Amino acid sequence: MNFFKLIPLVSDINTLMTQITQLTSTIKRRLKAAGMTYRDVAQAIDLSEPSVKRLLASGRLTIERLAQFCDLLGLTMAEMLQEAEMSAPRPQMLTREQEAQLVSNEKLLLVAVCALNHWSLEEIVSAYCLSKAECIKSLLVLERMGLANLKPGNRIRLLVARDFDWLPDGPIRQFFLQQGLPDFMGSWFDAPEETMDFAHGMLTKPAYSQLQVEMHRLRSKLAALHKESLTAPLSEKRGTALLLAMRVWEPQAFRKLKRN
DSSP states (O other): OBGGGGSOOOSSHHHHHHHHHHHHHHHHHHHHHTTOOHHHHHHHHTOOHHHHHHHHHHOOOBHHHHHHHHHHHTOOHHHHHHHHHHTSOOOSSOOHHHHHHHHTOHHHHHHHHHHHTTOOHHHHHHHSSOOHHHHHHHHHHHHHHTSEEEEGGGEEEEOSOTTOOOOTTSHHHHHIIIIIHHHHTOSOSOSTTOOOOOOOOOOOHHHHHHHHHHHHHHHHHHHHHHHHTTTSOGGGOOOOOOOOOOOOOOOHHHHTTOOO
16 A cells, blocks of 8 residues: 555645655654664665665655554654654744734634634534634635644644744734733733732843743743643633733833933
8 A cells, every 4th residue: 555545635735745755754864863774774674775765765655665664663653654744844933914814804813823722623613603614714724824734534733833923023913912902901800810910120130131031931831831731621721811011111100200
């Protein structure tokens, strides 16, 4: 059986060829790490050395040949395929145009945020007033953006880097400042699970820098806790927003009284 049968149908031939290239690159990288030459491989799988070179150059691996490489490298076929998939370059940010496209369509933005938070298609459709067809349509748009793609069985696979973030001054952050922030701050923060603290101090530059480091640590902690919670059922999780802001600041009423 040809290896092409292992790869689910994709939207275009370029995607398919990219997946095959990732797989052969992973095999080559693994062989190099194990200190194995093409001659070693040829002897192990009963092929000539030129045949091994052609096999890895063309990417036309049968399942049987792929299984031989996996056995040789001490990996299961699933582990090899997963490693190849994870080796693909993943975007850390979208373009300004792509972010603008997201904020111009509330349903598309909703599906994007849910996908980034590892919701399934069924969970999105059950929680929001979206039809399955609308959700799939949005996911196909996200696939063209390189943000996520729709796998067989309507599984959603993220295509972005683990440290993916929005552009610092891009449309998504502007959307948050204009619409999200007023909505977020529209609370007395007096509910049992709500917290807001405000503090002010006079800091030196080194002290200010140290406080910035602590803020980054807290954001990283939120990301780590989010990752720990991924396997929990959606019913046990709630969207949690943490706002961290710091600036050199003096109230406007005080600034008006400053001497020139």
